Amino acid sequence: MKALPDDSWLRKIRPQPAQVTAEEYEQLPEEIARAIEIVDGHVVYCAAPTPNHQTAGRRLANMLERHARAVMAQGHECLTVNNDVDLRLRDVPLLNRRPDVALYRCLDEERGERLRAEHALLVVEIVSPGSETQDTTDKLGEYAKAGIPHYWIVRLDRTGVSIIERYRLDRASMLYKHVGTFMKDEPGGPPSIANPIPMVIDWSDLLF
Incomplete structure (x- = not known):
């Protein structure tokens, strides 16, 4: 699995095709990393705080x-x-x-x-x-x-x-x-x- 290119992946892919590894996560752009958490390798999208x-x-x-x-x-x-x-x-x-x-x-x-x-x-x-x-x-x-x-x-x-x-x-x-x-x-x-x-x-x- 390659690093995610943009946040469209987060919104469109169902289900997630594979678990995200630590190495892949570290390659993500900061603006994407800030919008997600990873739980057991699976992306959890975090809504913007009020x-x-x-x-x-x-x-x-x-x-x-x-x-x-x-x-x-x-x-x-x-x-x-x-x-x-x-x-x-x-x-x-x-x-x-x-x-x-x-x-x-x-x-x-x-x-x-x-x-x-x-x-x-x-x-x-x-x-x-x-x-x-x-x-x-x-x-x-x-x-x-x-x-x-x-x-x-x-x-x-x-x-x-x-x-x-x-x-x-x-x-x-x-x-x-x-x-x-x-x-x-x-x-x-x-x-x-x-x-x-x-x-x-x-x-x-x-x-x-």
């Missing part, structure tokens, strides 16, 4: 980056935060996701190092209409099996981020355990957490 979804992802990334810079200033290893980043969970059969936000150890890009599960400390998925099952079931299992220590499921209301469900990996079972849910309307000050890095969730930073 403006609110994009804004929420950017706000979350900014918050995480601010706290990452703070811990790095205290001697923590180099950390990076990105939106919609290519994350390789498995090579065979290919499993490649693009989480809405990821916090991960810095990569050696000069050596062509790609973001893999072992680099990631936290991945965040923002639930959209149509993504409930993927975000709360499919990706929950995939990220856990890949060994990513922390997973957040984020929900929005009309003003911004309203709920953050937090999961931590239980390495004995390689499953996520729910460790808490932050809700914007709960009384009290901004909640704080210690892992994966110390941070305070300031809801005012997460408004549209």
Whole structure:
């Protein structure tokens, strides 16, 4: 199977003629790679996120980056935060996701190092209409099996981020355990957490 020349393949071919390999995926133009995920070698077309979804992802990334810079200033290893980043969970059969936000150890890009599960400390998925099952079931299992220590499921209301469900990996079972849910309307000050890095969730930073 050759690299896909354009996104018409994604829309017209039924069924997919063969599984996409890691080598073939890496040959795809960036504009096509950004529009798909690969699950067990099969292409999953990702609809363009809404403006609110994009804004929420950017706000979350900014918050995480601010706290990452703070811990790095205290001697923590180099950390990076990105939106919609290519994350390789498995090579065979290919499993490649693009989480809405990821916090991960810095990569050696000069050596062509790609973001893999072992680099990631936290991945965040923002639930959209149509993504409930993927975000709360499919990706929950995939990220856990890949060994990513922390997973957040984020929900929005009309003003911004309203709920953050937090999961931590239980390495004995390689499953996520729910460790808490932050809700914007709960009384009290901004909640704080210690892992994966110390941070305070300031809801005012997460408004549209």
